[in-house]
Amino acid sequence: MGPIYTWQDFIDMTRRRIGVIAFVILAGSIAGLYWAMSHVHLYQSSEVIQIEQPKINDELARSTVEGSSARRLQLIQQQLMARASLQEIIDKYNIYSNLAALKPSEKVQLLRQAVTINGVAAAREGFADDGTISVLTITAQMEQAQLARDVAHEFAEQTRNLMAAQRRDQTEQTLAFFQNQEQVVLDNIASLEAELETYRNENDLTVDGGVEFRLSEVAQLNEAILGLDREIITTQTARTQIDRAGRASTVDREERALDAELRTLTEQRSLLDARRIALRETIQGSPEIQRALADFDRRMEQLRTQLEVIATRRNEAQVGFNLEVGSQGERLTTIEEAQVPDYPITMSKKKRAIMGAAASTVLAFVIAWLLELRRPIIRSARQMQRETGVMPVVSIPELAPKYQSSKWRMAREKRRQSGKAGRAARLESRQT
Secondary structure, three states: OOOOOOHHHHHHHHHHOHHHHHHHHHHHHHHHHHHHHHOOOOEEEEEEEEEEOOOOOOOOOOOOOOOOHHHHHHHHHHHHOOHHHHHHHHHHHOOOOOOOOOOHHHHHHHHHHHEEEEEEEOOOEOOEOOOOEEEEEEEEEEOOHHHHHHHHHHHHHHHHHHHHHHHHHHHHHHHHHHHHHHHHHHHHHHHHHHHHHHHHHHOOOOOOOOHHHHHHHHHHHHHHHHHHHHHHHHHHHHHHOOOOOOOHHHHHHHHHHHHHHHHHHHHHHHHHHHHHHHHHHHHOOOHHHHHHHHHHHHHHHHHHHHHHHHHHHHHHHHHHHHHHHOOOOOEEEEEEOOOOOOOOOOOOHHHHHHHHHHHHHHHHHHHHHHHHHHOOOOOOHHHHHHHHOOOOOOOOOOOOOOOOOHHHHHHHHHHHHHHHHHHHHHHHHHHO
16 A cells, blocks of 8 residues: 555645545546436337247148248348348438438438347257247337337337238238149140140041040940841841742842842941051051150159149148238237336436546545655654654644755755665664
């Protein structure tokens, strides 16, 4: 502590340095008062949003919105903190209008720092973390209480709107995608059917059905032709066995009847034989035609399979879209609306002024102590006895007038130096 050892030494130092101490305390108090008056209070307002789970179980009606709520809220936060979005809010509420010297980019940065969005993770089910957020807190700090409430509510409202729009757009785009895919497959099926019909016409494949069906039809035609041949033979045999000994008119009538039946059977056989020939020509066509028909069948089967899969997914997308339109999916609801704060969150001006005065007082005594350390001389009998162990008999105060001559001052300085030398010698002898 240097020359200050007792309370009396501290009082003596204060008495000697009262001018410096008073000046530092006064200047520090004025600076602290200016600091307190120039400081602007900040008000804080928060709005709490709860993330509700879908009302209908995913196993019964699955939503097409994928990804955890934490990722979706992160994307929404990035949209809210974008320059264009923040600039719209600044223009809407006329924020930082008193700071005309700031550039728009600087105002955007101030607003970005004044608003915070914090999410609380939902309780885990088991050991897996699915990234679900249960509560979202939006906090705004502004220089005005009403403005802090309005800004926090604006960010909360935009968060809810963006969340609903994001889910609705995602489900709508998913539904539109599968509808387009379904229409594309239907168009492909229609195009393939038209292409197959053109190919059949170009290759004279007018007989419907596959090769197996045609072979079975040829077999049936063979059996029918064989039956007609039997009937023709029977008719011809019956014609040769006509009793020609009878009346001429009767024989003639029987011959005409058998001839007419024979012509009918022959014409039927000709028709069936022409059909059989046509089927054989289609069956005995080139291998390229058969491969082309098989390729058409394979492509048609693939398109029908795709159509079934896409139709199933389109139905699921339709269910998800209906859930979002009916507000049956995940929703954001306000459980604590932002209120106008009653008190600022920053320190009061009175406390700041008191802190400035206290700091200046401490600084004043520190400066006085440093000045005492700069010139550590013995100023009292107590210090003499403490430093040298010798109790002075008489202590004479300094009575020299302020207007004393330079010669007198030089003599006094020599006496001080000799006194210091004597004290140093006594201390050395004592240590020895």
